[in-house]
Amino acid sequence: MAVIKKKKDKELPAVNTSALPDIVFMLLFFFMVATVMREVDLKVSVNKPQATEIQKLERKSLVTYIYAGSPRVKYQDKFGRAPRIQLNDAFASIDDLQAFVIQEREKKSEEDRPMMTMSIKADKSVKMGLISDIKLQLRKAQALKINYSSLQPKDVEALYSSEN
């Protein structure tokens, strides 16, 4: 018996894992707070332009998105390749835009309405004709605060090359 006892003493004690759930919960809460659920299923491919003078959109609840770009590959046989507008989860025509803005504005509370921002997420290859049409509709719908969604370039010099 004495021999066995001695053996047991020499064994390494098990690592205490009782704090593991705490650590995992901490990570969990971090991700829950820091991330936003993907709201829409993108049907158009958007390769955002790059810009340096960009500002962060502060309150997500005030922002409404308008997507513009050519339809993704799986929608191309149905909708073609010409750039289109996407509102919420569906393709839309330019005439739907005003109604969409009004409808989105209705959803917001009274005091938030003047602060509503329209974020235009358009592909950089989209022609300005489409963007101008969007802007005109937004003006008609009295949605005047807009934001041209862009990315911070990794290399500022590349911004001036004629490539992109």
Added chain:
Amino acid sequence: MARNKRAIPEINAGSMADIAFLLLIFYLVTTTMDTDKGINRKLPPWDEDLEQDIPPIKERNIFTVLVNSNDQLLVEDEYLEISQLREKAMEFVDNNGDGSCTYCKGYKVSSSSDNPDKAVISLQNDRGTSYGMYVKVQNELVAAYEDLRDKYAEEEYGKSYRGMDADEDKDVIKEIKGAYPQKISEAEPLNIGG
């Protein structure tokens, strides 16, 4: 007390970590980290009969920027590269032709703007211009103003305008914005080289 304690068996918390991991992985997969950033702009209100009563602006106070359908720039009747646009715009806004702007460093050229308050940048693009180019031009024009404000802030307050805190330096920011008001006007796009 002691007897009571012994009566309730301890809850096995060994699988708590597993449950938390499961949730963690769910959040990791379903969420996106992308922060929304972009160039903020304000559109002019839509009014059909407003067009007539625009106050006349002197030709020298307008800095015209044209972008054609091949994404080429024409600035003040001169062909320019995008990399030169910022400097040209800064020169124009900071020109101080009538000498009323005490903080300007411009060359006081008679063909350029009177003072930053009167200077207007007019931007017109074609319907065939690419959105990427348009954002680039907008970016350069905004950057020109930001650079001027930066310089002004450095001199007056000894710190950079871009680095200021929106809440803390509220009045300072307002003052600087007043010194170089951002006046970028956009004309209806042309439709020539579709």
